[in-house]
Amino acid sequence: MFIKDFLKLKKLTNIQFAKQLGISEVSLARYIGGERFPEKKILRKIFQITDGLVSADDFFFSSFKNEKLSKEDIKNINNLIRYIKRGSRKHLAKAITLVESTLKKDQMAAENLLEKLKPNDNTIRIGITGVPGVGKSTFIESMGLKLIEKGFKVAVLAIDPSSKRTGGSILGDKTRMERLSVNMNAFIRPTPNDGHLGGVAKKTGETILCLEEFGFNIIFVETMGVGQAETAVYDMVDIFIVLLLPSGGDELQGIKKGIIEIADLIIVNKADNELKKSAEKTRLDYRNALQIIGRSRANEIADVLMCSSLHSIGFEEIWDNVKKFIEKRKINERFYQTRDSQMLKRMWNIISHKTNEYIDKDLSIKPFVRKIIDEIKNNNLSIYRASKIIFQYISKKSIDI
Numbered sequence: 001m002f003i004k005d006f007l008k009l010k011k012l013t014n015i016q017f018a019k020q021l022g023i024s025e026v027s028l029a030r031y032i033g034g035e036r037f038p039e040k041k042i043l044r045k046i047f048q049i050t051d052g053l054v055s056a057d058d059f060f061f062s063s064f065k066n067e068k069l070s071k072e073d074i075k076n077i078n079n080l081i082r083y084i085k086r087g088s089r090k091h092l093a094k095a096i097t098l099v100e101s102t103l104k105k106d107q108m109a110a111e112n113l114l115e116k117l118k119p120n121d122n123t124i125r126i127g128i129t130g131v132p133g134v135g136k137s138t139f140i141e142s143m144g145l146k147l148i149e150k151g152f153k154v155a156v157l158a159i160d161p162s163s164k165r166t167g168g169s170i171l172g173d174k175t176r177m178e179r180l181s182v183n184m185n186a187f188i189r190p191t192p193n194d195g196h197l198g199g200v201a202k203k204t205g206e207t208i209l210c211l212e213e214f215g216f217n218i219i220f221v222e223t224m225g226v227g228q229a230e231t232a233v234y235d236m237v238d239i240f241i242v243l244l245l246p247s248g249g250d251e252l253q254g255i256k257k258g259i260i261e262i263a264d265l266i267i268v269n270k271a272d273n274e275l276k277k278s279a280e281k282t283r284l285d286y287r288n289a290l291q292i293i294g295r296s297r298a299n300e301i302a303d304v305l306m307c308s309s310l311h312s313i314g315f316e317e318i319w320d321n322v323k324k325f326i327e328k329r330k331i332n333e334r335f336y337q338t339r340d341s342q343m344l345k346r347m348w349n350i351i352s353h354k355t356n357e358y359i360d361k362d363l364s365i366k367p368f369v370r371k372i373i374d375e376i377k378n379n380n381l382s383i384y385r386a387s388k389i390i391f392q393y394i395s396k397k398s399i400d401i
Helices: 003-010 014-021 025-033 040-049 056-060 062-066 071-085 089-100 104-115 136-149 204-214 232-236 251-256 258-262 273-293 315-331 334-361 367-377 383-394
Strands: 124-129 154-160 186-192 218-222 239-244 265-268 303-306
Touching: 003 014, 003 025, 014 025, 014 040, 071 089, 071 104, 071 204, 089 104, 089 186, 089 204, 104 204, 124 136, 124 232, 124 315, 136 154, 136 218, 136 315, 154 204, 186 204, 204 218, 204 232, 204 334, 232 334, 239 258, 239 315, 258 273, 265 273, 265 315, 273 303, 303 315, 315 334, 367 383
Parallel strands: 124 218, 124 239, 154 186, 154 218, 239 265, 265 303
Antiparallel strands: none
């Protein structure tokens, strides 16, 4: 971290920090401006006072300060936000594309954009998961159209798995939600997961903020539908709904499925025609199973409902359940506590992504790392010792080989 950024973070003036260092304000200004390199004694003081946030490396690589957005870039971002607030779907799509981009310049622009978006606690974020074929897209379309009739604006983030071989995704949710996709009060964004685990994409949380800034007050996050690993969505929504198929298993099967343990609401879909009796039995089985599993985050046993997405049956009861769930959590303040907790988790996820990108794109090609890899291949260095050396390098600790 550069001194200038540290002072801004701590809300310190140049005069205050110069006094702590025992130097003149002029000298500090020269260090900040890159005109002078601090002597060893001052570097040590800076490192101690900043708790290691500012080190000698930050002065060596001060040229990185040039990697900033231009005034024109910032102006374009401000215009983008203005058009989003005015309801431009074109600019909303452009903002989401910017957020999802892996280009370094785009990532800098996306961070600047996201910093200017304010949290909105008046929206409802709904996570939808279930096995492939359970009817997630049909359910969301039927539910979404019902909510639009009630005056809501609905957005859908549909996550598709990426191919391990080609990296491509089908992204066919707009086709599956044909009626919802053409409604002016709806917005559907299919996104590849790009190998990210947890049933969501890397930037799903950030995309939600863009949708809320536009004015969507109901946001569905439809996961890939690959099984019990889809729990990351739980940490970015206000209510987590699990869809089941009729004849989905008895009580023991319900207990085994770890994802059921964190469900806020369970819905047996396709409860129509000859499957209606099977759906009723499945609902009863899961209600019995939940008595054993325990309580959801609302400190209540999750309810199990039935619906027919094909015939739009059961959605009033589902919406009443969602409303009561959110209202109760707002009254006891847990809604806001969860939002705060999710925001912090997103911060740590961002740090994790940045660290992984640094390891993949920068650290792995450094000469000393390649030398370590060669030593491992020649059986001259264990992977445990190697990982310790590399970690110490990352954390700026002294390396004792």
